Amino acid sequence: MTFSLKINGANHQADVDPDTPLLWVLRDVLGMTGTKFGCGMALCGACTVHLDGNPIRSCITPVGSIGTSAITTIEAVGETPAGRKIQRAWLDLEVVQCGYCQSGQIMSASALIASNAKPSDTDIDNAMSGNICRCGTYGRIRAAIKHAAQLSDAN
Amino acid sequence: MFTDRFAEGHGAGEPSGLSRRNFLKAGAAAGGGLILGVAFARGGMAQTAQEFAPDAFVRIDRDGRVAIIVCQVEMGQGTYTSMPMLIAEELEVPLSQVHVEHAPPDDRLYANPLIGFQVTGGSTSVRGFWKPLREAGAAARTMLISAAAQTWSVDPSTCRAEAGQVIHAPSGRKLAYGALADKAATLPAPSHAALKDPKDFKLIGTPAKRLDTPPKVNGAAKYGIDTRLPGMKVATVAACPVFGGKLAHVDDSKAKAVNGVRQIVQIDNAVAVVADHMGAAKKGLAALAITWDEGVNAKLSTQDIVDQLDAATQKPGIVAKQEGDVEKAIKGAAKIIEAVYREPLLAHTTMEPINCTVHVRKDGCDIWVGTQVIARAQAIAAEITGLPLDKIAVHNHVLGGGFGRRLEVDFIGQTVRIGQQVDGPVKIIWTREEDIHHDIYRPYYYDRLRAGLDDQGMPIAFHHRVGGPSILSRWAPPAFKNGLDGDAVEGADGPYGFPNLLIDYVRQEPPPGLLVGWWRGVGVTHNAFMVEGFVDELAAAAGKDPVEYRRALLGKAPRARAVLDLAAEKADWGKPLPPRSARGVALVFGFGSYIAHIAEVTIDKDGSVEVKRIVCAVDCGTVVNPDTVKAQIEGGTIYGITAALYGEITIKNGRVEQNNFDSYPALRMNEAPAIEVHLIDSNESPGGIGEPGTPGAAPAIVNAIFAATGKRLRKLPVDKDLLKSA
Numbered sequence A: 001m002t003f004s005l006k007i008n009g010a011n012h013q014a015d016v017d018p019d020t021p022l023l024w025v026l027r028d029v030l031g032m033t034g035t036k037f038g039c040g041m042a043l044c045g046a047c048t049v050h051l052d053g054n055p056i057r058s059c060i061t062p063v064g065s066i067g068t069s070a071i072t073t074i075e076a077v078g079e080t081p082a083g084r085k086i087q088r089a090w091l092d093l094e095v096v097q098c099g100y101c102q103s104g105q106i107m108s109a110s111a112l113i114a115s116n117a118k119p120s121d122t123d124i125d126n127a128m129s130g131n132i133c134r135c136g137t138y139g140r141i142r143a144a145i146k147h148a149a150q151l152s153d154a155n
Numbered sequence B: 001m002f003t004d005r006f007a008e009g010h011g012a013g014e015p016s017g018l019s020r021r022n023f024l025k026a027g028a029a030a031g032g033g034l035i036l037g038v039a040f041a042r043g044g045m046a047q048t049a050q051e052f053a054p055d056a057f058v059r060i061d062r063d064g065r066v067a068i069i070v071c072q073v074e075m076g077q078g079t080y081t082s083m084p085m086l087i088a089e090e091l092e093v094p095l096s097q098v099h100v101e102h103a104p105p106d107d108r109l110y111a112n113p114l115i116g117f118q119v120t121g122g123s124t125s126v127r128g129f130w131k132p133l134r135e136a137g138a139a140a141r142t143m144l145i146s147a148a149a150q151t152w153s154v155d156p157s158t159c160r161a162e163a164g165q166v167i168h169a170p171s172g173r174k175l176a177y178g179a180l181a182d183k184a185a186t187l188p189a190p191s192h193a194a195l196k197d198p199k200d201f202k203l204i205g206t207p208a209k210r211l212d213t214p215p216k217v218n219g220a221a222k223y224g225i226d227t228r229l230p231g232m233k234v235a236t237v238a239a240c241p242v243f244g245g246k247l248a249h250v251d252d253s254k255a256k257a258v259n260g261v262r263q264i265v266q267i268d269n270a271v272a273v274v275a276d277h278m279g280a281a282k283k284g285l286a287a288l289a290i291t292w293d294e295g296v297n298a299k300l301s302t303q304d305i306v307d308q309l310d311a312a313t314q315k316p317g318i319v320a321k322q323e324g325d326v327e328k329a330i331k332g333a334a335k336i337i338e339a340v341y342r343e344p345l346l347a348h349t350t351m352e353p354i355n356c357t358v359h360v361r362k363d364g365c366d367i368w369v370g371t372q373v374i375a376r377a378q379a380i381a382a383e384i385t386g387l388p389l390d391k392i393a394v395h396n397h398v399l400g401g402g403f404g405r406r407l408e409v410d411f412i413g414q415t416v417r418i419g420q421q422v423d424g425p426v427k428i429i430w431t432r433e434e435d436i437h438h439d440i441y442r443p444y445y446y447d448r449l450r451a452g453l454d455d456q457g458m459p460i461a462f463h464h465r466v467g468g469p470s471i472l473s474r475w476a477p478p479a480f481k482n483g484l485d486g487d488a489v490e491g492a493d494g495p496y497g498f499p500n501l502l503i504d505y506v507r508q509e510p511p512p513g514l515l516v517g518w519w520r521g522v523g524v525t526h527n528a529f530m531v532e533g534f535v536d537e538l539a540a541a542a543g544k545d546p547v548e549y550r551r552a553l554l555g556k557a558p559r560a561r562a563v564l565d566l567a568a569e570k571a572d573w574g575k576p577l578p579p580r581s582a583r584g585v586a587l588v589f590g591f592g593s594y595i596a597h598i599a600e601v602t603i604d605k606d607g608s609v610e611v612k613r614i615v616c617a618v619d620c621g622t623v624v625n626p627d628t629v630k631a632q633i634e635g636g637t638i639y640g641i642t643a644a645l646y647g648e649i650t651i652k653n654g655r656v657e658q659n660n661f662d663s664y665p666a667l668r669m670n671e672a673p674a675i676e677v678h679l680i681d682s683n684e685s686p687g688g689i690g691e692p693g694t695p696g697a698a699p700a701i702v703n704a705i706f707a708a709t710g711k712r713l714r715k716l717p718v719d720k721d722l723l724k725s726a
């Protein structure tokens, strides 16, 4: 079946079974490898993308369920004010180690600050505990989210 | 730690630098400009300038770009910044002018000076390359100055290098490195290039921004798993779930009918589904009806392994270290304390699942992968295909985590075998389940400890019998000498001085098929839990404060005592906490670094353990990038907490019982404590930092649990059921 997907503002076609997870359509069919595979079971958050601005796990999202919703991935999240601030904050505070989980962390974090200008520690726990980082960058992620919330839109 | 087994003359006390002279070599780069390398005296290098080509560490192009060829891989630990910093410091170029290239595989040219072949592991990168890379930078600087001096017909001593150019101070003339590179390439490499005085360092010791991170925040960084090639297929694989078992029969009729599935490939012990994309490959794999020949391990369980270790460690092992007379001292002791400590099998679960891409052809083979041992990747492909080494090209990538898992090439061999049956390039991705079922695990350890205390409660005898397999005997057989595995006993007496000491080693291998290997912190992680838990028991038996007790054993270890004191001060050691909350301490020496962890925990009524705060004090000698040191200690500590609270691989009917992050959990944001890292100012040689954060986490936590509850845990992971309050 051919699906027409709105990704990062552009239309893309993919000819796959409707139960194919969005993750593999992005990575293998469309070549957008910034979104990562970590568990395939919504346990790690590495595959997080935005669906109409909300963070979802693309590894368990069948492509057939998306319809006309707009998908944003790590490749384009920097074009949103929240995404730009989060990326800036990640570099300012040197959050990243191996970096493999960070696409997902950044997608979760930018969705958080887009909807919550001043997240508390509990808000951060709630929004970020689905994202595993085996390099253990949690302390810096927490600090960087708070730092991002302080940055101006122009940043 | 295993590196010291290879590097003769580099004992724990002098972990860095090369005692023998390194040869600097220079020449013209293929496209113009200067290239410069270091031939390590240890590695049997080509010694003539004509042979000089690929073993470069620095290349200066005519346009002034400085390429630094890094043979140590980047897996999050910051080598793609720290290695360039060493060169850039001496070369006098800003980091912003530098770009990093992966080195190709070559065990001779790019050997790790502390290990002897091309490997990133054992926290050796800064320790091993501290001197040679600065020498390379200094030599290049000297040659560029000479080239400028010749151009201007002035004395080189009147010129200096600064920010990528040579300046002739008296006349104010300047020439950029790019303009000097061709001329410099015609000059002989200096036999000796003076290194800067550390007090003149501009870059080393500063929190330089990492060079590898910008593409890691926008999805641009390419890991092995991101490999894409024209005509490439994607495959996923199932190996026999029972260790050592084989593939008996596959009915693939249903799998072949799955949309996008192209081919089913069988090898000796596994089957792969090759498809257009991973979604189809996974669906195809689920549709296979596979019959396994489960072999001799079909009934194996964890308890079998434990029973074997228990029996084997009843008898004395090979003596690893002996001082004084332990038996005699114990006879005269006022009190004898004995305990058995155990640690489980562990998986690594690198965030980037295991993957490898190959294109096997009649006349050559290309491999795209992220590996800590690039030359081994090349060698195993040569062995399987029968092709000569120079026909195997390995394209290395940044790694989505290593932790020791990518010191192994099992999955690369598997991919090559599958790739031999596929026309065109194929990428194999293991599911997370496959990753956990077929890891090369941190071994099960079963150690017996015994101490004799005097009437003051201080240890007059300390006996540590280590029981476990030998990783070295498989991974680096020459390093396994006289039946002794140096890694297994690394740190088995901690940083302490015991008047009578015996460390012996009982080698007990798991059943064939179950492979064990390196895991972050290697032998030091294993022994730190045993030793620091047991020393805490001794302090309790003596009725003494755990910090004071350790302090008293550190008369000959001032650096260890300094980190202990600093951690205690910063952690408010001794300040009262609410009931069922307490602090615990662990002190570790490893990889040339000293580290103290103090954990603050609270135990809930249901027995669950909340790690609230961790304070670390670290003396890793001269610091190259303090922010990276802190990040590594933070991350290493989290890795250790995960293992302490959750890490356990168990086996039933020959199969691993855990599957994914649900049954093999990792610490998450809501559980992660605040971690403070305090660095000691030091001019000592640099120590390692990639691993030292891990070993102290578990013992600090179990010691805090003891202080909070009176329950002494001698087995990991923490068993909540033992900690419920009535």
Ligand code: FES
Residues within 6 Å of the ligand: A036, A037, A038, A039, A040, A041, A042, A043, A044, A045, A046, A047, A048, A057, A058, A059, A060
């Ligand atoms: S890959 Fe989707 S949550 Fe882990």
Ligand code: FES
Residues within 6 Å of the ligand: A096, A097, A098, A099, A100, A101, A102, A132, A133, A134, A135, A136, A137, B076, B351, B400, B401
């Ligand atoms: S940075 Fe490596 S897993 Fe998060």
